[in-house]
Amino acid sequence: MLERSAVSWWQIIQTLWPIAATMTPLILLGGFAWLQTKFPSRADLKEHETELRALTEQVSGLVTRITTNENRIDNVMRDLEREPTRAGLANSISDVRDRLGSVESSVRAMQHQLETQNDYLHTLVQQGLGKS
Incomplete structure (x- = not known):
């Protein structure tokens, strides 16, 4: 019984081998054609x-x-940050106004002193002319 099953397997392999030998290259050829796509x-x-x-x-x-363009934008942003703001300008104008006011009051004080000195000189000159 062992021999019979061995022979039958061998006969099956001998029968299927030509079919497998023919089909395998065709399947591989189809696979390569598919891979090529x-x-x-x-x-x-x-x-x-x-x-x-x-x-x-x-x-x-x-x-x-x-x-x-980014470098240009950075330069523009730096320039914008450097420019004074409205509040900064108002503060600067306020400071200038205060300084100008103090200068005007100093000039008035000097003018008052000069007027006083002129009055003293005028009085001295008149008194000196009156003695002679």
Whole structure:
């Protein structure tokens, strides 16, 4: 009984081998054809590489322009921060007004002193002329 089952397996393998030997390359060929549709060809890769280079150059140009614009914006922001605000200008004008007021009062005091000195001199001159 052992021999019979061994022979039957051998006969099955001998019968199926030509079919398997014919079908396996066809299945592999179909698999490779399917895989070929899933990946790009060399020509497609070169075309995409050329497009990618062009896009890379455009992006680097945009990065340069963005960097330049950011620097300009930073300069404008610094200039805006340096300019006086409305409140700062009002404080400065108030300080100038106070200083000008103190200068005017000092000038009035000096004018009053000069008038007093002129009166003294005038009195002295008149008294001195009256003695002679």
